[in-house]
Amino acid sequence: MTGHIRDRRSTAEPSLRIIDGRVIDPANGVDAVTDVFVRDGRIAGVGQPPEDFRAVRTIDASGRLVIPGVVDAWARLREPGETHKANIASETRAAVTAGVTRLACPPDTRPVIDSTAVIKLVQERAEAAALARVHPIGALTRELEGSQLSPVAALREAGCIALGQAGRPVTDTRVLRYAMEYAASQDMRIVLQPSDPWLAEGCAHEGPVASRLGLPAIPAAAETTALAHTLALVEATGVRVHFTNLSAGRSVEMIERARDRGLPVSASVSAHQLFLTEMDIDAFDADCHVLPPLRSERDRNLLRQGVADGIIEGIQSDHQPHEADAKLAPFPATEPGIAGLETLLPLTLKLADEGVLDLATAVAAITCGPARTLGLEAGTLTTGASADLCIVDPDAYWTFEREHMHSRGRNTPFHGWSFEHRVSHTFIDGQLVFEHAPGDP
Amino acid sequence: MAVKFVRPKRVRLARDNWNIQLDEQGRLRHLVDVQGLPPQLITQILDTAESFVSVTDRSIKKVPLLRGRTVFNLFFEPSTRTRTTFELAEKRLSADVMNLNVATSATTKGESLLDTLRNLEAMQADLFVVRHADSGAAHFIASQVAPHISVVNAGDGRYAHPTQALLDLFTIRHFKQDFTRLRVAIVGDVLHSRVARSQIHALNSVNTGEVRVVAPPTLLPAAVERMGVHVYPDLESGIRDADVIIMLRLQKERMRGALLPSEGEYFQRFGLTPERLALARPDAIVMHPGPVNRGVEIASAVADGPQSVILDQVSFGIAVRMAVLSMCLNRGESQ
Numbered sequence: 213m214t215g216h217i218r219d220r221r222s223t224a225e226p227s228l229r230i231i232d233g234r235v236i237d238p239a240n241g242v243d244a245v246t247d248v249f250v251r252d253g254r255i256a257g258v259g260q261p262p263e264d265f266r267a268v269r270t271i272d273a274s275g276r277l278v279i280p281g282v283v284d285a286w287a288r289l290r291e292p293g294e295t296h297k298a299n300i301a302s303e304t305r306a307a308v309t310a311g312v313t314r315l316a317c318p319p320d321t322r323p324v325i326d327s328t329a330v331i332k333l334v335q336e337r338a339e340a341a342a343l344a345r346v347h348p349i350g351a352l353t354r355e356l357e358g359s360q361l362s363p364v365a366a367l368r369e370a371g372c373i374a375l376g377q378a379g380r381p382v383t384d385t386r387v388l389r390y391a392m393e394y395a396a397s398q399d400m401r402i403v404l405q406p407s408d409p410w411l412a413e414g415c416a417h418e419g420p421v422a423s424r425l426g427l428p429a430i431p432a433a434a435e436t437t438a439l440a441h442t443l444a445l446v447e448a449t450g451v452r453v454h455f456t457n458l459s460a461g462r463s464v465e466m467i468e469r470a471r472d473r474g475l476p477v478s479a480s481v482s483a484h485q486l487f488l489t490e491m492d493i494d495a496f497d498a499d500c501h502v503l504p505p506l507r508s509e510r511d512r513n514l515l516r517q518g519v520a521d522g523i524i525e526g527i528q529s530d531h532q533p534h535e536a537d538a539k540l541a542p543f544p545a546t547e548p549g550i551a552g553l554e555t556l557l558p559l560t561l562k563l564a565d566e567g568v569l570d571l572a573t574a575v576a577a578i579t580c581g582p583a584r585t586l587g588l589e590a591g592t593l594t595t596g597a598s599a600d601l602c603i604v605d606p607d608a609y610w611t612f613e614r615e616h617m618h619s620r621g622r623n624t625p626f627h628g629w630s631f632e633h634r635v636s637h638t639f640i641d642g643q644l645v646f647e648h649a650p651g652d653p
Numbered sequence: 654m655a656v657k658f659v660r661p662k663r664v665r666l667a668r669d670n671w672n673i674q675l676d677e678q679g680r681l682r683h684l685v686d687v688q689g690l691p692p693q694l695i696t697q698i699l700d701t702a703e704s705f706v707s708v709t710d711r712s713i714k715k716v717p718l719l720r721g722r723t724v725f726n727l728f729f730e731p732s733t734r735t736r737t738t739f740e741l742a743e744k745r746l747s748a749d750v751m752n753l754n755v756a757t758s759a760t761t762k763g764e765s766l767l768d769t770l771r772n773l774e775a776m777q778a779d780l781f782v783v784r785h786a787d788s789g790a791a792h793f794i795a796s797q798v799a800p801h802i803s804v805v806n807a808g809d810g811r812y813a814h815p816t817q818a819l820l821d822l823f824t825i826r827h828f829k830q831d832f833t834r835l836r837v838a839i840v841g842d843v844l845h846s847r848v849a850r851s852q853i854h855a856l857n858s859v860n861t862g863e864v865r866v867v868a869p870p871t872l873l874p875a876a877v878e879r880m881g882v883h884v885y886p887d888l889e890s891g892i893r894d895a896d897v898i899i900m901l902r903l904q905k906e907r908m909r910g911a912l913l914p915s916e917g918e919y920f921q922r923f924g925l926t927p928e929r930l931a932l933a934r935p936d937a938i939v940m941h942p943g944p945v946n947r948g949v950e951i952a953s954a955v956a957d958g959p960q961s962v963i964l965d966q967v968s969f970g971i972a973v974r975m976a977v978l979s980m981c982l983n984r985g986e987s988q
Contacts, residue, residue: 418875419875419876420875420876420879420880422874422875423874423875423876423877423879423880424688424850424879424880425788425789425812426788426810426811426812426813426847426850426874427788427789427810427811427812428788428811429874429875431875495792496788496789496792496793537765537767540765540767540797541765541766541767541787541793542766542785542787542788542789542790542792542793542809542810543787543788543789543793544787544788544789544810545766545787
């Protein structure tokens, strides 16, 4: 057991002062060693305390970073329907140990998130767990089958923040166009993972490694053709589309051009795409079986540059916890996905250690960046905002180990990786929900 | 100021190690692919096979090397020729042989691959010969079996068919001796071919002069040249001055996709006819892993002609498989 986890229902201190930390709040342009004041679950001020503020508790954050709570824009919780893999309670618990205070879950649960009943179930389970907040993304089409529109207005009213297909295709272009038009009329944004269903039949990047291993290959064009096709429809319908889980370097340039033309599009990438490449699947490592597949080093570098340039606004976990059996098969027969929730923050801040990003950009990519692309008011330390924040030890120097993961899924290719940054405290609504105990693994 | 540690290199785990095929003494434990086999071990396999060729020529074609050992032929995908030659090899080594066509039994009842393996391990198996439709299946099985069990890959997906590649090496060595001066052309559907992938590794391991692949682009994997081959887009230039021509089987189902316009057009452009064979060296040999599609990739006049060594490949295949099986199972004893 690592540290102490308490749910949000436990009694909060009415006021809290976090002193002497390096406060990084990219949305407000703050990067300074200063104090953060919290009262009644909200940020009461940064730097200057509000009038008549009396801290009941003071936490010394000297030598540490104080950042907004991490917003993970794409994490599967496996509930309802696949609770043999994980559940909302287990994954929201794992989330807070890694600084994640909010996450958005894609609609490919069973049943699919295409009705108010399923949304209510997800919300109630998340509320019962009372740890990280959960924002469901609704299905764009019923059953994600790509033929009939889901009840968009009802989903919005029930609390869906966006609509998506969770990687499943809408092969009928006419359906996609109507869905986009309708969503636009309801002021709903759409989250799509661009992938041409025919070109994407395979399990590895079309390149030298898949060629050598004889694995059915997915060319980068599987992503870029779908992206071009969808961008043309964005232009025609005016709907806001967020492209998630980009994998091809060429996509960055296409997003940049679309944004220059004023299209309402944004993009994000999963953390593993910024570190791993096709080389990592060598020797048939099923933990590196992901979709879209790990691509070339050049793609990885272009994606990194895209984040540094602000074209890719968010980095997400693309969390997909699996039971052990899901990865115990010949590579093409294994289920794709990485349990990435707990490596999101360490990997993203490692990009700062490696000089790929400055620290503020790295923090923005997991806080205000994804919040903005999903239309959430979160990921900032703005006065009056919910006091969701975390304290990070920048010199923790620790080794990530499968055995110590909190997620039910232990499917990670990052076992044995060393990180410098580690979350020491996580607060939601001003309540300390996680505290890393010194000496624990 | 806290002390900053130097970040160590990423930890590489045991699974990254291709030497799953070798035991601690560097002897052959599993045969998953030719890739990763030291060249001297390849030579040892070929030399051992040489000694078995004489056994197969005797009237009593049996040696007691694997007496009391149990070999399971696990075929998750149908096969006639490979299974038969493996079975013959096993029987000539006096092993107890069990054939399981898993494609039609356990897995259709929902049993997982691992459960099937655990059950067979419990029956005191010594060696699994495995064929499977998924690339990497043999590697996966070899990584999962109990320590005393060996695994020989009889073809997995598009990845590898190492005994085929070794018998091809044996055949080439038999007819041509020195690999370093040879030009070898592999013609046809390299994309879907586990045979071609293993042949390329095998030929490069023994320093073959030039390995060529000859195919239309739709039948070549991406960046195939990175595997150490020269790409020829047409048959005429591809087999010019070649010493060895290996024709690959073109699966009929490839014709139904969009990879090729028709069988007729394929034969016209890539079919090996006597006229085209004349472009190769006069003493060139023609090989084919079988089964042959006459009139699709090769004309009957070539398949049955004087330069064809297709049937020699089949005979040598038994000796090569005997060598691999006996080396995997008799590691403790002298060969």
